[in-house]
Amino acid sequence: MSQQTPTPIYQRIYLLVRQIPAGYVTTYGQLGRLVGCSARTVGFALAALPPGNDTPWQRVINSKGQVSTRTDGEGNILQYDLLVAEGLHFDAGQRLDLQRYQWNFLRC
DNA sequence: TTGTTGACTCTGA
């Protein structure tokens, strides 16, 4: 029988991102390990997210606690604004405190 | 089928 993907890796990532509550964030590497893939795959998955979806992609940042620069352009500025609107606090250099805002999926 | 690209992460200096 043909090999069919049990669950599209992208779909897996989207489901995890949706489990992130407002006011918290996560990193690409964290999601990548949870889905069993590398961080790049996560970033690529979010990049492939269609507009108008209900996935809080803005809550996904890099391990540096900073918003990643997107090839689209001002996307990073929008993400910064959305996070601030959710009550997150950025320090100098537009960096977030991952030790304080990083969401733990195991915590549930 | 292979090769290139991409919103990353890690290690070393």
Added chain:
DNA sequence: CTCAGAGCCAACA
């Protein structure tokens, strides 16, 4: 602390 290079996996042509 910052900067640079290498590794990584999945999707697209």
